[in-house]
Amino acid sequence: MAPFTPGFLGRDRSADTTLPPGQYLTHDFPVLSAGPTPRIPLDRWEFTVMTEAGVVRRWSWAELLALPSETPTVDLHCVTKWSKLSTDWEGVSLDTLLGDVDTAADYALVRSYGGYTTNLPLEDLLDGKAWIAYRYDGEELPSEHGGPARLLIPHLYLWKSAKWVRGIELLIEDEPGFWESLGYHNYGDPWREQRYQGD
Amino acid sequence: MDTRTETASARTLVLDVPGWPGHLAGQHVDVRLTAADGYTAQRSYSIASPADGDHLELLVQLVPGGEVSPYLVEGFSIGDAVExxxxxxxxxxxxxxxSGEPVLLVGGGSGIAPLMAMVRARRAAASRTPFRLVYSVRAPDQVIYADELVRQSADGLDVTLVHTRLAPPGSTRPAGRIGVEDLGRPTGSAPDCFVCGPTGFVESVADMLVGLGHDPARIRTERFGPSGG
Structure with missing residues (x-):
């Protein structure tokens, strides 16, 4: 156990049972990103899935909105220590988008407008665990929070929920994304506190 | 460890970290505090010093009602250990x-900390890389590192102070939010841009830089929100 910090009391911990280790509760919605916010006109927006064989499926904005949507209420956990509980989203399940894609891939590399990338096992995108989300709290998703659409994958730290998502590549071999190449954990499970490499 | 008061609400923690592996200007650390019952709280703080052996300086801005920063600003004593x-x-x-490209640093409030590490790393390396710092503060008494910035100006650092609420007497620029005229268009050799501050500030400055013709791929941002406490 770490040495005590003399005189440090910390916050009231009576309501902490719902937070992963090392997280604190916030009620606002902080913004974190590595560069300027990309602005993508909806008539030029598209979302693609490319298989390991190079087969590409595309959805325009209108085509995405025409797909059946879900309205998950989920908790968000950011590696910078804040957590926000019971957030309301609307989007298309990755089960819907990947359902009839023919692939033997085990990994996915998510690409965003603006150049951001993040990687994760393909199975983490399936079985009701991930969405392409385009509405937040009953409104269109604001650009600083990843609009027009972002990946939402709440069981991993929030950097995996790529903002301004433009596509997913399905890969046989894992390929580290942006933060995963800069010292952050490759998987990022907040309940196991996988913040940085070596955790 | 030692401390220095920078402004009424900002304090520098000077730490001696045996075995510190070194760092690049702009990186941060996680500070972990442990209460007597084993409860821990962690926050990230930018390193304000360049790599210098086991010596680290962190800038801590008081977040009223925060859990960690009031302790670090007001409760911490010289000699106390911290993780x-x-x-x-x-x-x-x-x-x-x-990096040999010119550098444009744009900081808001305590977002100056990682930018100051870059300014200090430039001096430590005796680099001639052109550096311009645009530093937005509410009022003259909020300028962190004021004396050092004056000294560095003599060393080729171009400093522009932007006062948002209260300008100093005799200032030619009235108090007001940072604008495109404070930032300037990229001319000649375009700079690498580093923007750090509160979310609204960074969002606004990064948008202005893109609008002025800076390449988005050369604008790096670091943000902290009001909940960073």
């Missing part, structure tokens, strides 16, 4: 050994 993890972050960094 540090890092360095963290490999994107918002400037390395004098590998």
């Amino acid at each position: 540090i993890r890092g360095p963290i972050g490999g994107w918002f960094v400037w390395n004098p050994a590998t």
Whole structure:
């Protein structure tokens, strides 16, 4: 156990049972990103899935909105220590988008407008665990929070929920994304506190 | 460890970290505090000093009602031990050994900290890389590192102070939010841009830089929200 910090009391911990280790509760919605916010006109927006064989499926904005949507209420956990509980989203399940894609891939590399990338096992995108989300709290998703659409994958730290998502590549071999190449954990499970490499 | 008061609400923690592996200007650390019952709280703080052996300086801005910063600003005593993890972050960094491009730093409030590490790394490396710092503060008494910035100006650092609420007497620029005229268009050799501050500030400055013709791929941002406490 770490040495005590003399005189440090910390916050009231009576309501902490719902937070992963090392997280604190916030009620606002902080913004974190590595560069300027990309602005993508909806008539030029598209979302693609490319298989390991190079087969590409595309959805325009209108085509995405025409797909059946879900309205998950989920908790968000950011590696910078804040957590926000019971957030309301609307989007298309990755089960819907990947359902009839023919692939033997085990990994996915998510690409965003603006150049951001993040990687994760393909199975983490399936079985009701991930969405392409385009509405937040009953409104269109604001650009600083990843609009027009972002990946939402709440069981991993929030950097995996790529903002301004433009596509997913399905890969046989894992390929580290942006933060995963800069010292952050490759998987990022907040309940196991996988913040940085070596955790 | 030692401390220095920078402004009424900001304090520098000077830490001696045996075995510190070194860091790049712009990186941060996680500070972990442990209460007597084993409860821990962690926050990230930017390193304000360049790599210098086991010596680290962190800037802590008081977040009223926060859990960690009031303790670090008001409760911490010289000699107290604190747990540090890092360095963290490999994107918002400037390395004098590998970068020869001009640099534009834009900081808001305590967002000056990682930018100051870059300014200090430039001096430590005796680099001639052109540096321009645009530093937005509410009022003259909020300028962190004021004396050092004056000294560095003599060393080729171009400093522009932007006062948002209260301008100093005799200032030619009225108090007001940072604008495109404070930032300037890229001319000649376009700079690498580093923007750090509160979310609204960073969002606004990064948008202005893109609008002025700076390449989005050369604008790196670091943000902190009001909940960073």
